[in-house]
Every structure is written in C-alpha cells, then in structure tokens.
Amino acid sequence: MTRRRTYQLVVLFFAALLAMGAADAAGRFSSIGHKLVCTCGCTQILVECNHVGCPDSPKLIAELRGKIASGDGDTSIFNWFAAKYGPTVLATPMRGGFDNVAWIVPVSLFLLATLGTVYIVHRWNRRSQPAIAGVPSSTAQAPSDDLRDRIRRDTEY
Amino acid sequence: MNQQLTSAPVLSHPMPQFGSFALLLALMLSVYTLLAGSIALWQMAYGRRGRISPEKLAETARRAGIASFIAVASAAFALVWASFTNDYSVAYILHHTNRDLNPAYKFSALWSGQEGSLLLWAFLLSVYGFVLRLKHKVDVRLSAYASTILSSVQVFFLLILVFAAPPFALWQGAPQPDGFGLNPLLQYPEMVIHPPMLYFGYVGFAVPFAFALGALMMRYPGEKWIAITRRWTMIAWLFLTCGICLGMHWAYAVLGWGGYWGWDPVENASFLPWLTGTAFLHSVMMQEKRGMMKSWNVWLIFITFLLTILGTDLTRSGLVSSVHAFAQSSIGSWFTTFMVIVFAVCLFTYFLQRDHLKSENKLESVVSREASFLFNNLVLLAACFTILWGTLFPVLSEYVQGSKVTMGAPYFNRVAVPVGLFLLFLTGVGPLLAWRSTSLRSIRRNMILPCIAVVFTAVVLIAFGVRPWKDDEAAGGIYALLAFSIGAGVITAISSEFLRGAGVVRTQTRKNLLSSGILLVRRNTRRYGGYLVHFGIVVLFAGLAGSAFKQEKELEMGFGDSIELSGYKLVCQSFTQDSNKNYDTDYALLDVYKGTKKITQLAPEKRFYNASQTSSTMVAIHSTLARDLYVVFEGRNPETNRPIIRVIINPLVSWIWIGVGIVVLGTFIALAPSIRPALTGSLTPKSEERELQPVAGGAA
Numbered sequence: 001m002t003r004r005r006t007y008q009l010v011v012l013f014f015a016a017l018l019a020m021g022a023a024d025a026a027g028r029f030s031s032i033g034h035k036l037v038c039t040c041g042c043t044q045i046l047v048e049c050n051h052v053g054c055p056d057s058p059k060l061i062a063e064l065r066g067k068i069a070s071g072d073g074d075t076s077i078f079n080w081f082a083a084k085y086g087p088t089v090l091a092t093p094m095r096g097g098f099d100n101v102a103w104i105v106p107v108s109l110f111l112l113a114t115l116g117t118v119y120i121v122h123r124w125n126r127r128s129q130p131a132i133a134g135v136p137s138s139t140a141q142a143p144s145d146d147l148r149d150r151i152r153r154d155t156e157y
Numbered sequence: 158m159n160q161q162l163t164s165a166p167v168l169s170h171p172m173p174q175f176g177s178f179a180l181l182l183a184l185m186l187s188v189y190t191l192l193a194g195s196i197a198l199w200q201m202a203y204g205r206r207g208r209i210s211p212e213k214l215a216e217t218a219r220r221a222g223i224a225s226f227i228a229v230a231s232a233a234f235a236l237v238w239a240s241f242t243n244d245y246s247v248a249y250i251l252h253h254t255n256r257d258l259n260p261a262y263k264f265s266a267l268w269s270g271q272e273g274s275l276l277l278w279a280f281l282l283s284v285y286g287f288v289l290r291l292k293h294k295v296d297v298r299l300s301a302y303a304s305t306i307l308s309s310v311q312v313f314f315l316l317i318l319v320f321a322a323p324p325f326a327l328w329q330g331a332p333q334p335d336g337f338g339l340n341p342l343l344q345y346p347e348m349v350i351h352p353p354m355l356y357f358g359y360v361g362f363a364v365p366f367a368f369a370l371g372a373l374m375m376r377y378p379g380e381k382w383i384a385i386t387r388r389w390t391m392i393a394w395l396f397l398t399c400g401i402c403l404g405m406h407w408a409y410a411v412l413g414w415g416g417y418w419g420w421d422p423v424e425n426a427s428f429l430p431w432l433t434g435t436a437f438l439h440s441v442m443m444q445e446k447r448g449m450m451k452s453w454n455v456w457l458i459f460i461t462f463l464l465t466i467l468g469t470d471l472t473r474s475g476l477v478s479s480v481h482a483f484a485q486s487s488i489g490s491w492f493t494t495f496m497v498i499v500f501a502v503c504l505f506t507y508f509l510q511r512d513h514l515k516s517e518n519k520l521e522s523v524v525s526r527e528a529s530f531l532f533n534n535l536v537l538l539a540a541c542f543t544i545l546w547g548t549l550f551p552v553l554s555e556y557v558q559g560s561k562v563t564m565g566a567p568y569f570n571r572v573a574v575p576v577g578l579f580l581l582f583l584t585g586v587g588p589l590l591a592w593r594s595t596s597l598r599s600i601r602r603n604m605i606l607p608c609i610a611v612v613f614t615a616v617v618l619i620a621f622g623v624r625p626w627k628d629d630e631a632a633g634g635i636y637a638l639l640a641f642s643i644g645a646g647v648i649t650a651i652s653s654e655f656l657r658g659a660g661v662v663r664t665q666t667r668k669n670l671l672s673s674g675i676l677l678v679r680r681n682t683r684r685y686g687g688y689l690v691h692f693g694i695v696v697l698f699a700g701l702a703g704s705a706f707k708q709e710k711e712l713e714m715g716f717g718d719s720i721e722l723s724g725y726k727l728v729c730q731s732f733t734q735d736s737n738k739n740y741d742t743d744y745a746l747l748d749v750y751k752g753t754k755k756i757t758q759l760a761p762e763k764r765f766y767n768a769s770q771t772s773s774t775m776v777a778i779h780s781t782l783a784r785d786l787y788v789v790f791e792g793r794n795p796e797t798n799r800p801i802i803r804v805i806i807n808p809l810v811s812w813i814w815i816g817v818g819i820v821v822l823g824t825f826i827a828l829a830p831s832i833r834p835a836l837t838g839s840l841t842p843k844s845e846e847r848e849l850q851p852v853a854g855g856a857a
Contacts, residue, residue: 037563044414045566048414048415086560087560087562088560089563091563091567092563092565092571093550093564093568097558098554098557099554099562102546102547102550102562102564105546106539106542106543106547106572107572109542110539110543110576113535113538114535117535118523121523121531124519124520
C-alpha cells in the first residue's frame, strides 16, 4: 500500500468517525429535549431539569411529547416553542437570520486567523532567506536533527 | 437599600469608623504613590530635577505604597471583626451573616457580597503591591514603573470602595437582633477558599500587566522584564487555575445538577483570562529565547488584564444573567469606564513605543517549536474569542433583534470542544519540535510512537464498547473517543521525550534511570514542570471525556425501596429530619450495594436555612477512580410526601481533580529554580556548539 493511500485511509477513518458522531442521537425526544431549556429560570436543559415542584418543565416536557406524537418535524417543533415561550427557550440560536451570526463568526474568525498566521509565517520565511544570504539557510542546510538534539542536550541539560 | 444607608456618626461605631478611615487613608496613600511615582519617573525620563531628587521622590512613593497595604489590611480586618462580633449596625454584615453562622463562613462573609469582595480585591492587590515594592531591588526603575501602574489600579478600586460601594455603610432601619444570613449556596467549605484563590489569580495578572506596560513606557532594554515577571505570571495563573477548579468542584457538590461546568457567563468570565494567560506563558518563551513576538506578548498580557476586569464587570453589572452572580449592582459602569481608560492608555503607549517592539528574528519554518507556539496561541485565542462571543451574543442579539437568545451548554460544547481537542493535540506535538526548524525525518521518528498510541487506544476503546455511532447511552460520544486517543498520544510523546532526556543524563552520570530522571527535572525545572502540567491537562481531559458516559435515574422512594443503576443498588433505610440553630435538614439514609456487598451508606440532604428562609441541596457522593455515585435529595413529592431521589453515575470525575493536582505540582516544579549541571565532557566539538547555540534554547 502506498504512503498516499495510507494517509487517505487515515483521513477517511476520522471523517467517518466524525460523521457518525454527528448522527449520534438517543431518540428524537432526547435530541430535541436537549436543544430546549427550562423556562423556570434555572437555565438547565429541559430534559435535565427535574426540580421537584418545577412550575414549568413537566408542562414543557408534556408539550414536547405531544408535538412529537403528532408527527411534527424538528424545525416546526422548535418554531412552536420559540413562538410560545420566546427565543430563550431554545438552548442555542437556531431561528436563522441573525441567529446564524452566532455560529458563523467564531468559525470564520478562526479560519481567517489560521490563514493569516500561515500567510505571516510564509512571509517571514521568505524575508528571512535573503536577509541571511551568504549564511547557510537553516532549513536548506540545517545540521542533522540528531546533531541538533545532541547539542541541545549537551548545552541545556 | 441605599436610602437606608448613611455615614456613621463619629465614634458611635468605632470599628466601622476605623474601617472607613483605613480605606480613606489607603486611597490617599495610593493617590500619593501614583502622583509622586509618576512625577519621579517623568523627571528621570526627561532629566529634570525638582527640589527633591526624583530618586528620593520615587522612594517616598514606594513607601507610601507599602503603607497603603497596611491601611487596606486594617480595613479588611475591621470588616472581619464586625462579622465575628455580629455588628449588625454595618449593613453589609447584616445582609451577609447571622449569629448562628459557622465561624468559617463568618470569615468568608468578607467576600460573600459586593462591597466585601471589592475590599478583598483591593486587599489582594495591596498584598501583591507590597511584595513587589519590597523586592524592588531586582530592578529599581522597572519596579518603580510597575509600582506606579499598580497604584493606579489600586486607586480605582479604592475609589469604588470609598464612594460607590462602601463596605462599612451603616444600617439605618430599625436595629436588627440578627442578620439576614448568608446565601445557602455559599455555605460550603470550598467557598472559604475558592473566591480568594480566584481573586488571587485575577488580581495577580495586574502585576505582569504593570511590568509589561512599565517596560514599554520606559523602552526597557532586553528581555529581562520577562524573566522578572515570569514567576508573577505563573503564580497568578496557578491561583486562577486552582480557583476555577475549586469553583467546578463547588458547582458539582452544591448545585446538585450532576455536572461541574455549565458554561455559565460567570464561569466563562473566569476562563477567559486563563486562556489568554496560558497563551502568554507560552508565547513569552519565543520572546525570551528568540526575541520574537514582542508586540503580540505585550498585547496578550494587556488583554489578559482587561479580561479580568471584564469578568468582574460581567459579574456585577447584570449585563448577562448568571446563577453565580451573587453580587449585582450598578457599579458596572465604573468597570466599563476603567476598562476604556486602561485600553486607551495601552493603545497610546503601544503606538508611541511600537518601534521598540520589533522582532529580532523571523520564523524560519512552519515545522518548528516557534510555529507550534504560534498555533497554540492561535487556538487559545480562538477559544477565548469563541467563549467571549457566546457569552456576549445574547446582549448583541437583544440589541439587533430586540430579543434575547440563550447560549446554552450545547452551543459551547459544539464550538469550544473541538478547539479544546486541537489544543490537546498541540500539547503533544509542541515538545517534539525543535527550535528554528525540524526535518520531516525527525518528525516521523518522534511521532511514530505517539501515533501508534493514538490508533491503539482508539481500537481498544472501540473494542471495549466505546462506539459513538451506536444509539446507546453508555456508548459515549465521538469527542470522548478522540479525547482518550489523542490523550494517549500526548502522554506517549511527553514520556518518550522525558525518557530520552533521562537516558542522556544516565549516560553522562552513570546513575539509575530514576535518579537520572530526577536530576533531569532538577536541571531544567521549567521544561519538565511544563511537561508535567501538560500531563495533568491530559488527565483532566480524560476526566472531562468521562461525562459522555453519564447515566442517571430518578425515583420516588419509600422505606425499603431500591434503585439500581450501573451495577449499584441503593436501598432506602430511612428518612429523617434534623435541625440546628442555622438550618433544618431533611435527609435520606441510603445503603449502597455493589453486587451483594454493602459498600457504603449515603445521606443526601435538603437544608432549609432559617435566617435567609431559603433551601439548598447537599449532594452525597461516593467517589472511586472509575466513577462517582452522585445522589441528590430533590425534595418531597407534595402529594405523597415521599422523597424523590436522583442518582447519577458520573464516570472518571475523580480524574479531573487528580489532573488539577498534577497541574499544580507541575507548576510548582516549573517555579523552582533549576540547578546548574556539573561540567561533563561535551559530546560536541566546541566550534559546532558555538555556531549552533541558539538551537539549544529549548526550554518548554
């Protein structure tokens, strides 16, 4: 098996694991219930809030069961809850529109920062080479790593 | 409440009067430190001289700073005294204590409310300032700058304490025979040490901030200021780490929801400076070793300090709602103003002196220790921004859409956990890379074992039933599988690097491997302390990953009823009530069986506090290395009057606390001075060693 094929298999393996993780759900009730919060003020996930005497969670859970039994889709259930209890009943922003900004901004910024860092590193790398013209480039003619390791140990430890 | 407060008539209440006077004196001394210090430094910088020489003026400022410590300590003592003597003429004591409160909580009342916690902040800042001013000889001029900057922060806190949130304000209503009591959630042993630890961390970052700003203002030559501030930064980081983890344990043991981290805004606020502080601790090594990233480092510590203030602002301003915000008020605007001023000063100083921060070296390869630090910083800052964004998005949403949204744990888990796993991966890769550049051959050689460990662990876990794709509660999640596998790789990488070093020492000294290992650590405490911290982080991640296998059950139980979960059987023996002067208790006695063997008896409680007329849960936990049996007495069913018991199996939680212990130990080792190695026969020709010396600066 070629090295490229091995790398491809490794990438495929992890991609498959990720895809399986995304599909992980312990039933629709649990899945939807974990995306709603109790409205009593405890800020807990709906299906995890079971305070004795909680004025809200039993009612909300019953409504959720009813909605699932009536065959409503996930989006329709979320919309129904958001319309009845306000958007704070949703554990994460998911109504579309400006709510998407909550998800897009961190990912975009991370990607931009990564690209920016790679660009800066690339530019530094290009600049440093003419600057040390005449001196053997550390990357091109670096001493062997064994020697480097040995020197590091000798001088540091 | 403010209408009922007034200043105390002279000498009618000697201790509150003494405390108020001490605060006023501390403010005056701090203002003097700031003004005299600023004038002296200005004179020194521009070669001016007044009637008093700038050196003498700076010395008077330093001494005034030391005296301000005594004044603030006296004020803190006065408040504690008032608490222990049940002086309910002081409104703060009336609102946060009662006669029958445990003495430990009477002491912790100092930081249980707004005014007290601000006084604690001022006191801790004065402690740091006191030590800094005593140790000024390490660099007199730089210390003078740092002392002056620190005094400006102190002036801000003392201004709040004197004018906006006075802790010694008197109660003007009818005299009260007893106090209103302490919030029941705060009546837990960890609350005696968690807030001071957290505050020591928050406040501690003011010192490296002051040194960094001072060094920039005076165009400090060289990188010595980093060496001076390294210990300060590590101590602040250590306290913040301990504070955050004690808070996690408190939430776990007191709030009764079965978890330890709920991504609450106040939790997030404490985590943000930890992330940037961690980034600073890493990237500062690039400046120390290679003269790089100077602007970046300065801004990292500026941002870290600003985030500590933001954290306090979030807690107190009511900007975001939190179950942890015990002290909300209108003083948020003070903090916002202060943050704006600090940011403006930092920005102005940076633009004025930015030519002083030019890098001496450039990054030569993407595959190098420097690059790994760069990516580590990138990931830490991405995590910081993501969490800050998630914390503040409800406010932004309300502004843009007119309605608030909830940013619950699912949001943070989805966006922050992958970032955390990437960070975990970097903790393993970073130490394997050399400074300047690493060849692919070297990477392959160093990475082969860790990669085998990753794959092997994943395969073993899948074989033993960790199958995220299965629709089963006990099958775990993909993140748990990745955390365990990457963790195994990181431990292998750290261990192999350590053993390689120990092997070299063994060759040199002919001692056994253990002695060689100890000698190796003593010769470079910073590097190997750092490795141990990384190891602790891996253990902590393993503990966190255990939450993917959490199971729970809830049941209304009568006498003799039992509940079974994950191999445990809990049998109800009795329900009973008890009371003392401070609270009444409802609790259940549950025998716990593993198989047929009784292993322990647990007594989860529900307490009702008389003074505050509020209730809280006291969770019963049976901890083992594999899992915690977590039992909550949730209350009685109003219809049947029978207790409702909730049982949760929390796997691997103990490893979180063990991981924290290892992190603390590693930090202590990194703080200890290294011993100089005895001269051994060099394996390298002298000419080669001289030529390649920069490569050797590989402290982790």
